[in-house]
Amino acid sequence: MLHTPSGYWDPLLWILALIVAILIAYIIRGFGRKDYKGGEQSKPFLSGMDIPDEKELHIRAGNIYWGFMEGLEGYYDIMKKIHTGVVNDYVAWFLGVSALLFIVILIVGVT
Amino acid sequence: MNMNWLLTHSPALLIAIPLLAAFLTPLIDRLSKRARNVLVLIVLITVEVVMIVLAWDVFTGNTHIYTMGASNPTATIPVQAAIPIRIVLEVDGLSAFMGLISATVSLAAGLYSLAFVRRETGQGRYYTLLLLMLVGMLGMEFTGDLFNLFVFLEILSIASAALIAYRFYRGDAVEGAFKYFVISSLGALMVLFAIGLLYGQYDLLNMAALAKVMKYTMLDKIALVLFIAAFAMKCGAIPMHMWVPDSYTVAPASITAMLVVASQVSLYALFRICFSLYGLTLDVTTVGIIIISLGLLSMFVGVTMALPQKDIKRLMSYHAISQTGYMLLGVGVGLYLIGKPEFSTYGMAAMEGGIFHIFNHALYKGLLFLTAGAIFYKVKTRNLNEMRGLAHSMKFTAIFFMIGAFAIAGIPPFNGFASKLLIYESVYCVSPILSIIAMLVSIITLASFVKVFHSAFMGPPMRNTKEGEVPKSMLIGMVILTVGIILFGLFPGWVVDHIVHPAAQALADQAAYIQAVIGG
Amino acid sequence: MIYNIPFIVVVLLIIVGLATVVFKRNLIKIVIGITIIESGVNLFLITLGYRENSVAPIYTFAPSTKMVLPVPQALTLTSIVIGVAVMALMLSFAIRIYQHYGTLDSRKIRRLRE
Amino acid sequence: MSEMSKIVRTISNSLFPFIMIYGLYVIMHGHLTPGGGFQGGAVVASGCALILVAYSSGWVFKKVKESNLSILESIGAIGFISLAFLGIGVTFFYNFIAGNGLLFGEIPPVGPNSGNLNTAGLLPLMNLSVGLKVIAGLFAIVAVMAFVASRRMRKK
Numbered sequence: 066m067l068h069t070p071s072g073y074w075d076p077l078l079w080i081l082a083l084i085v086a087i088l089i090a091y092i093i094r095g096f097g098r099k100d101y102k103g104g105e106q107s108k109p110f111l112s113g114m115d116i117p118d119e120k121e122l123h124i125r126a127g128n129i130y131w132g133f134m135e136g137l138e139g140y141y142d143i144m145k146k147i148h149t150g151v152v153n154d155y156v157a158w159f160l161g162v163s164a165l166l167f168i169v170i171l172i173v174g175v176t
Numbered sequence: 177m178n179m180n181w182l183l184t185h186s187p188a189l190l191i192a193i194p195l196l197a198a199f200l201t202p203l204i205d206r207l208s209k210r211a212r213n214v215l216v217l218i219v220l221i222t223v224e225v226v227m228i229v230l231a232w233d234v235f236t237g238n239t240h241i242y243t244m245g246a247s248n249p250t251a252t253i254p255v256q257a258a259i260p261i262r263i264v265l266e267v268d269g270l271s272a273f274m275g276l277i278s279a280t281v282s283l284a285a286g287l288y289s290l291a292f293v294r295r296e297t298g299q300g301r302y303y304t305l306l307l308l309m310l311v312g313m314l315g316m317e318f319t320g321d322l323f324n325l326f327v328f329l330e331i332l333s334i335a336s337a338a339l340i341a342y343r344f345y346r347g348d349a350v351e352g353a354f355k356y357f358v359i360s361s362l363g364a365l366m367v368l369f370a371i372g373l374l375y376g377q378y379d380l381l382n383m384a385a386l387a388k389v390m391k392y393t394m395l396d397k398i399a400l401v402l403f404i405a406a407f408a409m410k411c412g413a414i415p416m417h418m419w420v421p422d423s424y425t426v427a428p429a430s431i432t433a434m435l436v437v438a439s440q441v442s443l444y445a446l447f448r449i450c451f452s453l454y455g456l457t458l459d460v461t462t463v464g465i466i467i468i469s470l471g472l473l474s475m476f477v478g479v480t481m482a483l484p485q486k487d488i489k490r491l492m493s494y495h496a497i498s499q500t501g502y503m504l505l506g507v508g509v510g511l512y513l514i515g516k517p518e519f520s521t522y523g524m525a526a527m528e529g530g531i532f533h534i535f536n537h538a539l540y541k542g543l544l545f546l547t548a549g550a551i552f553y554k555v556k557t558r559n560l561n562e563m564r565g566l567a568h569s570m571k572f573t574a575i576f577f578m579i580g581a582f583a584i585a586g587i588p589p590f591n592g593f594a595s596k597l598l599i600y601e602s603v604y605c606v607s608p609i610l611s612i613i614a615m616l617v618s619i620i621t622l623a624s625f626v627k628v629f630h631s632a633f634m635g636p637p638m639r640n641t642k643e644g645e646v647p648k649s650m651l652i653g654m655v656i657l658t659v660g661i662i663l664f665g666l667f668p669g670w671v672v673d674h675i676v677h678p679a680a681q682a683l684a685d686q687a688a689y690i691q692a693v694i695g696g
Numbered sequence: 697m698i699y700n701i702p703f704i705v706v707v708l709l710i711i712v713g714l715a716t717v718v719f720k721r722n723l724i725k726i727v728i729g730i731t732i733i734e735s736g737v738n739l740f741l742i743t744l745g746y747r748e749n750s751v752a753p754i755y756t757f758a759p760s761t762k763m764v765l766p767v768p769q770a771l772t773l774t775s776i777v778i779g780v781a782v783m784a785l786m787l788s789f790a791i792r793i794y795q796h797y798g799t800l801d802s803r804k805i806r807r808l809r810e
Numbered sequence: 811m812s813e814m815s816k817i818v819r820t821i822s823n824s825l826f827p828f829i830m831i832y833g834l835y836v837i838m839h840g841h842l843t844p845g846g847g848f849q850g851g852a853v854v855a856s857g858c859a860l861i862l863v864a865y866s867s868g869w870v871f872k873k874v875k876e877s878n879l880s881i882l883e884s885i886g887a888i889g890f891i892s893l894a895f896l897g898i899g900v901t902f903f904y905n906f907i908a909g910n911g912l913l914f915g916e917i918p919p920v921g922p923n924s925g926n927l928n929t930a931g932l933l934p935l936m937n938l939s940v941g942l943k944v945i946a947g948l949f950a951i952v953a954v955m956a957f958v959a960s961r962r963m964r965k966k
Contacts, residue, residue, distance in 0.1 A: 067594055067669040069601045070525045076589035076666050123635030126560030127486055129627045134484050144481060148418060150809025152355045152726065152802050155418045156362060156717045162416055163366075163405040169466060170401050170459070171394070188902035192891060199887040202880060245903035323771055330778045337785060347796030348807045354723070354789040355808075361730055361782050362717065368775060369710075369737050375768070376744040422808040754843055777848050784951045791958055 179229075184249055186230040187242040187265040187318050190275065191311055193226075194219055198307035205300030213290055216303045220279075220286045223310065227272075227279040234272035235678045239692040241266055241320075252382075252693050260382040264693055266320035269682030273531065273675060274444045277538045278313040280660065281437045282306070285430040288546055288653030291646070292430055292553060293342075302342060308335040309434055313441045320693060322371045322453075323381050325445060326364060329410075332438055333360040340427040340435075349426040356423035359416075363406035370399035370406075383453050384693035387686060392457040400458070403449045404466065410442035412497045413470040413504060414477045424493035425558070429549020430653070432489065433542035436496055440534050443500065447507055447683055455686035456515055464512025471504030472610065475617045483624045487558045488548050491628060492541065495584060498617060499537045505614065506530020506599045507683075509606050514684065522605035527680040528672055529598030535676075536591040536664060540583040543657040547577040550646045550654070551632060560631045567633035570645055574633045576654045581629060583661050585622035591661050594668035702743040709736030723790045723800045727783060734779045741768045741775065813866050822864040829857030833945075840937035841930035847937040851944025858949045867956040879950040886943025893932050893939065907931040 067074045108116070116122070134141060182189075197219040205212045234240060242249045242265040252260045267275070286306065293302055312332025319325050337360070341353035371381070373395050380386045390396065409416035420439070424432045450463060478498030485491035507530035513523030548558070550573045555563050567574040583590035586597075596618060603610040645651065664671055682689065709732055716729030745768030751759060753766040790800065797805050813819070833853035840846030862870050897904030907915050908931025918929040927934075 067598075067672055069598055070521050070605075071601055074594060074597055074668065076594075076668065079588050123564045124630070126627060126631035129630065130483055130623070137480070140480070141484065144477070147415070148481075148809055150418075150422070150806030152358050152723075152805075153718050153721065155355060155359050155416075156714075158418065159359060159362065159405065159409050159416050160714060160718065162408075163401060166401045166405055166466065167398070170397050170462060173462065185898060185902065188898070192895060192902060196888065196891045196895070199884045199891065202884050203888075206877075206881070242901070244901060245897070245905060246901050247904070249901050323774070327774060327778070330782070334778075334781055334785060337789075341789060341792070344792055347793070350789050350792040350796065351805055352808055354786065354793060354805075357782070357786055357789065358717070358726060358730065361786075362733065365730075365733050365737050369740060372737065372741050372744055372768075372771075375741075375771075379765075381767075425808060752844070773848065780852075780948070784955075788951075788955065791955065 182226065183230065183233055183240075185242070186226050187240055187267050188244065190223060190226055190230070191265075191315050191318065194223060194307045194314070195311045198304045198311065201304045201307065202300045205303075209299070212300060212303065216286055216307065217290075219307065220283045220310075223314075224279045224283045227275050230267065231272040231276050231675075234267055234269060235674055237678070239266065239268045239682075239688070241692055253695075259380060259385050260693060263324055264320040264382055264384075265318045266384065266689070266693060267318050268689060268692065269678035269680075270444065270448070270531070271317045271682075273535070273679035274317040274441060275314055276675075277440065277535050278310060278317065278437050280656070281433055281538050281542045282310045282313075284542060284546070284653040284656040285433045286653075287656070288433075288549070288650050289428075289430045290649040292549060292650055293428060294647075296342070298342075302339070305335045305339045306431070306434070309339065309431075309438065313438060316441050316445060320383050321381050322374065322383055322386070325383075326368050326371060329367065329442075329445070330361075330364050332441070333357065333364060333410075336360075336423075336431075336435055336438055339431045340423045342428055342431065343426070346426070352419075352422040352426035356419045359419050360410060363409050366402045366406040370402035373399040373402075382693065383448070384690045387453050387455055388690050388694055390454060390457050392454065392459075396454070396457075400449075400454060400463070404446065404463070407442045407446035407449070408470055408504075411439045411446065411504075412474070412500055414474045414497060414501075417474065417478070417497045420497055421490045421493040424496065424545075425487060425489045429489070429545050429552065432493075432545040432549070436541045436545065437538050439496070439500065440503075440538055443503060443534065450511055451514075451683045452686055452689045458511075460511055460514050464508055464514075467504050467508030467511060468606075468610070471501045471506075471508050472613055473501070474498060474504060475501030476613060479617045479620045479624070483620060483627075486560050488551065488560050488628060488632065489545065489558050491560075491624060492544050492548060495544075495621060495624070496537075496541055498621065499533070499541065499584065501617070502596065502599055502614065503530045503533050503537070505603060505610065506533060506595075509603045509610070510680075510684070512606060518605055519684075522602045524680060524684065525598050526602035526605075527683060528676050529595050529602060531679050531683070532598065532668075532672060532676045533592075533595040536583065536595050536661075539657050539660045539664065540580045540590075540592060543576060543654055543661065544580040544584065546650070546654050546657065547573050547580065550650055553646055553650070554642070555638065560628065563632050563638065564635040565633070565637040568637040569642075570633075572645055572651055573654070576658055577629065577633065579658055579661060581622075581625035583665065585625060586618045587622070589665050591664035591668065594665065594672075598672075699746070699748070702739060702746075706736050706740040706743065709733070709739065721802045723793060723802060723805070724787075726802065727786045727790060730786070731779065731783055734775070734782075738772045738775055738779075741772045744768045813869065814864050819864045822860045826857055826861060829860065830854060833857060834941075837937055837941035838934065839925075839927070840941075841933040842925040842927065847940025848944050850937075851941040852948060854941070854945045855948035855952065858945070859952045862953055862956055867953055867960050870953055871957060874953075876950055876954060879946045879953075882946035883943050883950065886939045886941070886946065889939030889942070890936055893936055897932070905931040905933070 197215060201212055201216065204215055241252060243252050244263040246262055252264050254261055293299055309332060312328045312335060315328030316325055319328060337353050337357040340356055341350045343349045374386060375381060377395055378386055378389050412420040424435055427435060475498050478494050478501060482491050482494035485494060506526045510523045510527030513519045551566060552558055554570060583592040586592045600611045600614055713729045713733030713736060716732060717726050720726060720729060745765035747762050747764050750762035750764050753763045793805060794800055833850045836845035836853055837847055837850030894903045897906050914928055914931050914934050916926055916928045918926055
């Protein structure tokens with residue numbers, strides 16, 4: 066049992082709760098109709114388009130989260146510009162951060 | 177050889193045994209490959225066992241001091257002098273904690289290497305350098321002497337650079353190694369310069385003795401800036417992180433797991449210098465805010481950069497940066513609150529969370545890199561676009577990957593959740609925004625590992641790969657880390673009370689650190 | 697004043713070295729830049745141990761005057777030894793990179809990026 | 811790199827023994843005068859580098875194998891650490907043969923003196939092993955680099 070500032074965390078208790086929850090879910094599932102299967106609804110639905118052969122269907126990594134990347138395009142453009150891969154720039158970033166820390170600790174942080 | 181003798185000498189033995197074995201390896205390599213592997217394994221297991229024995233003793237409250245070459249291991253101050261002159265090893269809670277991490281991950285990486293580098297040439301040198309990396313890490317953790325810290329830092333970075341370039345027949349491996357080495361030797365030189373600044377003022381190199389007389393003058397501030405910049409760069413804090421994905425990607429997977437720990441050791445050095453060397457003389461608010469903001473930046477930029485990556489190891493290296501951010505955040509909040517009334521509740525919890533996260537991260541990120549290596553071993557590519565359906569043939573690897581991914585995303589009941597919970601709850605005290613960002617980062621982490629799992633393991637099987645699982649020794653290496661993750665996940669309370677709390681206490685209590693060496 | 701000149705040289709050396717590493721695109725020149733910084737740091741350490749009107753810390757026929765501090769000299773020596781290893785490794789990386797990429801221009805050596 | 815002219819070779823032949831002796835002197839007197847294992851080793855290795863420049867790297871590799879050099883290097887390192895291990899009855903690196911009157915075991919005289927070689931216990935032995943490591947290591951580095959460079963030149 067792990068005591069945190071405002072409570073506690075016990076994984077064993079959590080697993081117990083998980084098992085109980087799964088049991089309850091299984092019981093609720095048991096109320097369902099057994100014959101409610103097959104037909105149109107069990108087929109995959111892809112925006113009304115034709116489904117390619119199910120055995121060969123696999124979304125490539127490059128296409129996952131396409132929308133997210135598209136939405137944050139400006140941010141990712143900046144990031145691409147920063148990550149040049151030139152070793153001189155790495156050193157320049159290091160020196161830049163050191164300079165910033167100099168300013169913060171030596172000038173701003175007066176005790 | 178009784179238990180007491182072993183305990184007294186264990187700090188020196190832990191550094192000396194791998195060092196001796198490192199140079200024996202190339203000789204034995206010429207006689208027999210099998211004998212070399214056995215030697216390396218025996219040494220790694222010995223280090224792990226001795227480390228557990230030592231750590232157990234340290235966690236019960238005894239700080240171990242070892243003075244090299246003195247007539248008595250605890251005689252830190254020679255009779256003729258008033259200050260510590262010899263090299264002093266000081267193993268307190270945090271050192272033992274970090275040593276435990278290094279030994280465990282090295283053992284897993286060593287086992288994994290047996291099969292993983294089987295087809296490569298120059299294995300004798302590979303194991304030499306692997307043991308030297310272990311020496312560098314343990315040395316940096318145990319030493320109580322600033323210059324010695326620099327020496328072990330350089331041993332660590334030279335060994336790491338040589339190992340990153342281990343597949344030298346690939347151009348990108350050498351490129352990554354060169355980039356890593358340029359920036360890390362520059363950082364090490366800055367550390368040396370800072371050590372010179374401190375030595376020039378106080379004529380001391382021993383950290384405890386320095387801490388006692390530290391006045392926080394202008395030169396001390398300059399030294400502090402150089403230390404923070406160099407060690408933050410070495411642990412991969414954004415925006416000085418660019419070498420991390422480059423070098424982690426091209427190194428052999430077992431070495432990448434070690435490199436993760438090497439970064440954590442730099443993090444240890446950063447914390448050690450902020451807390452034990454400067455301590456309360458420091459302007460804790462400013463430095464705390466600096467470390468917190470480095471942490472936030474690392475968390476957020478690291479995870480968002482990980483999301484679009486197509487190279488599996490590159491993606492994981494960006495996650496390594498983002499997870500380092502959690503540690504910086506947790507311990508930074510601790511530093512920010514030190515000396516304030518909230519420290520005993522929230523500050524301590526934040527530091528426990530940050531330090532606990534170091535161990536958790538070493539375990540699950542090591543495991544994830546090892547699974548990435550297993551995938552590379554099988555399909556000979558790191559590109560996620562070119563792989564699919566690997567779960568059909570690599571069932572165990574898929575399960576290990578899933579456990580690692582759940583742990584890194586902070587899904588209960590794995591270990592990542594426990595440390596993240598501590599961090600979320602305690603940084604809330606400084607500002608609720610910190611907690612919100614931390615949770616957001618966790619969600620994006622899960623999202624990107626869903627992507628990896630989907631594209632590597634799901635879908636129809638690949639046509640032109642061999643069936644079957646990776647060799648047994650690789651699986652054993654992964655099992656060690658998986659068992660660690662599950663145990664730490666199921667018993668977080670015990671771990672925090674008996675392992676993490678002494679480590680955080682050692683970091684927070686500067687007076688005890690000084691007293692152990694100087695006395696009085 | 698005269699005893700401050702070494703410190704000025706130290707700062708100059710480090711700045712020259714950093715400028716070399718940041719602005720020169722040739723890998724060999726980057727290695728040279730690192731070596732210049734290292735020389736600067738070594739000079740700094742040696743200068744720290746200097747005491748006015750004192751002799752080298754050798755006990756053979758030592759006159760009974762002050763001696764300069766031997767510790768910074770030991771530190772410098774260690775740092776030089778490490779520097780040799782660093783330079784050898786970096787140069788061998790540069791040789792390997794030249795074999796694979798056919799160039800030493802750091803702008804063209806970036807298969808790893810983003 | 812091809813062989814250099816006869817003049818260069820003759821002069822390096824005659825210089826080589828002196829450089830060797832000087833380097834070994836620096837290693838042996840490491841505990842008395844400035845210098846020691848690394849410096850002396852570097853001097854010896856630079857003497858070897860002179861031979862390397864005068865007679866091509868191919869010639870040198872016919873005489874010495876790189877793998878033998880790395881064995882020597884390992885032996886040097888093992889010697890150093892073993893010497894440190896020998897003191898573990900007291901502490902690691904404990905100088906247990908200083909001042910016991912045997913090999914390197916005399917107590918150094920106090921005050922200005924000409925220096926006694928037979929003092930300092932473990933230190934001269936450690937200097938010797940470091941010297942061995944540095945000679946082998948530095949010579950291997952220089953020779954391998956010269957060899958790689960000359961091979962590339964021939965390819966062009």
